[in-house]
Amino acid sequence: MSETAVQRxxxxxxxxxxxxAPYVFLAPFVLLFVVFLIVPLIYAFDLSVFKSALVGGTxxxxxxxxxxxxTDANFWAxxxxxxxxxxxxxxxxxxxxLLFALILDSGVVxxxxxxxxxxxxxYAVPAVIATLLWGYMYGPAYxxxxxxxxxxxxxxxxxxxxxxxxxxxxxxxxxxxMGYNMIIYFAxxxxxxxDHEEASLMDGAGAFIYALRIKLPMIIPTIIxxxxxxxxxxxxxxxxxYLMINLARNVINSHFTPNLYAYTLAFTGQxxxxxxxxxxxxxxxxxxxxxxxxxxxxxxxxx
Amino acid sequence: xxxxxKTKSSPGFxxxxxxxxxxxxxxxxxTFLPLIYVITASTKTNPDxxxxxxxxxxxxxxxxxNLSDLFTIQNGIFLQWLWNTFYYALxxxxxxxxxxxxxxYAFAKYDFFGKKFLFALVLxxxxxxxxxxxxxxxxxxxxxxxxxxxxxxxxxxLVFPPGVFLMRAYVDEAVSNEIIDAGRVDGAGEFHIFxxxxxxxxxxxxxTVFILSFVASWNNYFLPLVVLNSTEHFPVTVGLAQWxxxxxxxxxxxxxxxxxxxxxxxxxxxxxxxxxxxQRFWQGGLGAGGVKA
Numbered sequence: 001m002s003e004t005a006v007q008r009x010x011x012x013x014x015x016x017x018x019x020x021a022p023y024v025f026l027a028p029f030v031l032l033f034v035v036f037l038i039v040p041l042i043y044a045f046d047l048s049v050f051k052s053a054l055v056g057g058t059x060x061x062x063x064x065x066x067x068x069x070x071t072d073a074n075f076w077a078x079x080x081x082x083x084x085x086x087x088x089x090x091x092x093x094x095x096x097x098l099l100f101a102l103i104l105d106s107g108v109v110x111x112x113x114x115x116x117x118x119x120x121x122x123y124a125v126p127a128v129i130a131t132l133l134w135g136y137m138y139g140p141a142y143x144x145x146x147x148x149x150x151x152x153x154x155x156x157x158x159x160x161x162x163x164x165x166x167x168x169x170x171x172x173x174x175x176x177x178m179g180y181n182m183i184i185y186f187a188x189x190x191x192x193x194x195d196h197e198e199a200s201l202m203d204g205a206g207a208f209i210y211a212l213r214i215k216l217p218m219i220i221p222t223i224i225x226x227x228x229x230x231x232x233x234x235x236x237x238x239x240x241x242y243l244m245i246n247l248a249r250n251v252i253n254s255h256f257t258p259n260l261y262a263y264t265l266a267f268t269g270q271x272x273x274x275x276x277x278x279x280x281x282x283x284x285x286x287x288x289x290x291x292x293x294x295x296x297x298x299x300x301x302x303x
Numbered sequence: 304x305x306x307x308x309k310t311k312s313s314p315g316f317x318x319x320x321x322x323x324x325x326x327x328x329x330x331x332x333x334t335f336l337p338l339i340y341v342i343t344a345s346t347k348t349n350p351d352x353x354x355x356x357x358x359x360x361x362x363x364x365x366x367x368x369n370l371s372d373l374f375t376i377q378n379g380i381f382l383q384w385l386w387n388t389f390y391y392a393l394x395x396x397x398x399x400x401x402x403x404x405x406x407x408y409a410f411a412k413y414d415f416f417g418k419k420f421l422f423a424l425v426l427x428x429x430x431x432x433x434x435x436x437x438x439x440x441x442x443x444x445x446x447x448x449x450x451x452x453x454x455x456x457x458x459x460x461l462v463f464p465p466g467v468f469l470m471r472a473y474v475d476e477a478v479s480n481e482i483i484d485a486g487r488v489d490g491a492g493e494f495h496i497f498x499x500x501x502x503x504x505x506x507x508x509x510x511t512v513f514i515l516s517f518v519a520s521w522n523n524y525f526l527p528l529v530v531l532n533s534t535e536h537f538p539v540t541v542g543l544a545q546w547x548x549x550x551x552x553x554x555x556x557x558x559x560x561x562x563x564x565x566x567x568x569x570x571x572x573x574x575x576x577x578x579x580x581x582q583r584f585w586q587g588g589l590g591a592g593g594v595k596a
Contacts, residue, residue: 001448021493022413029406029467036459037428040439047439100327109324117582118331124574126522128540129567132547133337136344137357144340222488236432243544246551262434279435286430293383
């Protein structure tokens with residue numbers, strides 16, 4: 001290292017100073033970020049303040065599309081449905097993730113790493129394929145649940161009616177993402193320095209209660225982050241209901257979730273302008289709910 | 304954890320150990336139900352799929368026939384889909400890992416004008432609904448004639464903001480300021496320090512970001528669904544979903560049901576195997592992201 005300082009190099013290197021270097025390092029990412037994120041957003045916003053009509057072509061309409069979105073029952077029905085979905089799915093999923101992470105971390109089970117890896121495997125399965133697999137399993141003709149019910153003389157369960165469609169989709173989401181969140185909790189728990197001596201003196205149940213009382217409060221910031229990411233993911237639900245349309249034609253309509261609505265408006269109705277406004281309002285809803293949750297969580301933690 | 308022999312063999316410990324293992328075992332069965340189903344379903348004939356029990360094999364072992372159908376239907380388009388998926392994921396994974404590493408390094412090791420604002424912008428990007436981005440991307444790509452080309456999927460996938468947070472955290476931990484300062488004292492330029500000192504230390508982090516971005520691209524559905532329309536460019540997700548839709552609606556003939564299952568099996572196996580082999584990387588990476596976030 002010090003040799004380079006003493007001997008002058010034969011070839012001159014491009015020496016970039018400390019001031020300019022960060023901009024050069026950032027340039028490729030920022031360039032792509034601008035081209036594929038900022039520009040499309042600006043373009044979408046631009047779209048959202050215009051309206052195209054068969055007569056008169058495209059004209060500037062200020063915030064008419066937003067006014068329409070704010071009073072659009074189809075859009076708000078979708079948001080309401082997802083809130084219901086989130087209240088059902090997120091606590092179950094994260095509850096399992098946390099429970100299993102605590103169990104694995106406390107070290108009182110057999111085959112720890114076997115379970116840790118097994119539970120993560122669904123994350124490697126694309127949402128499309130997961131929906132496909134569960135769609136088959138839910139099926140009334142060849143689904144194992146229906147087959148089992150028939151075998152013991154029960155009526156076939158219907159996974160695709162008004163009451164069951166949300167739990168049916170929620171189950172797919174829990175199956176997909178439980179392990180992912182569990183790994184995050186597990187890593188956070190492992191990062192806490194523990195008093196080995198103290199823990200070693202406890203029997204199994206004691207160790208688990210120790211984890212619950214002492215360790216759980218220490219990973220609350222991580223839990224808050226996972227809840228926020230789950231809220232964001234939930235409000236963007238698209239693939240699962242979109243793929244299940246054919247299975248549940250009477251229940252899943254074209255505005256079942258806001259993203260499905262925006263997609264339908266754009267690609268079957270060619271209403272790009274209104275679709276863009278819907279997407280922006282959805283973005284606003286996501287931001288408001290995430291922010292409100294963050295405020296509430298911080299207040300709860302600081303109390 | 305050093306558990307003393309005495310407590311480990313105490314009846315209380317053994318009992319709760321079995322109890323908790325049982326709890327995990329039940330969830331394990333749930334996790335593997337769909338995977339068992341896809342394995343058994345792809346070994347059946349289409350009539351057997353309807354008549355035999357879903358979670359067990361039927362007497363007629365039809366896997367090879369289903370696989371051969373899978374790879375010959377529509378002139379073997381499925382193999383093309385597999386290759387497309389791999390190719391899109393590989394290019395987006397490599398590109399986004401490298402760019403995220405540069406950006407993460409800049410965020411971690413330099414102070415510059417607009418740093419906080421830029422980082423907040425990248426962080427806020429996760430809240431943007433897919434449709435808000437993909438639909439305008441679709442319209443813009445159609446204006447410049449890139450619609451329905453591999454680039455339409457690859458270029459937007461190169462932007463992987465989670466990779467930037469992860470690398471920022473990783474650089475903070477793995478590369479000490481002393482090393483960078485020592486390099487500066489020795490007269491090395493900033494890029495030389497990065498390429499010959501820092502990058503090697505960052506390899507595990509880069510690998511993690513690569514894997515996460517690769518998987519994100521492998522699993523992506525919405526973007527390719529919108530920007531591609533000819534079957535020869537489809538990734539597996541879009542192709543299989545189309546086959547599935549035609550199987551359910553009955554328009555593609557009933558043969559497709561078992562073939563779709565065989566396709567699902569073939570498309571998830573490589574990723575699951577890769578995950579098992581490379582678990583050290585994703586576990587570390589998710590951990591770092593979660594703890595730091």
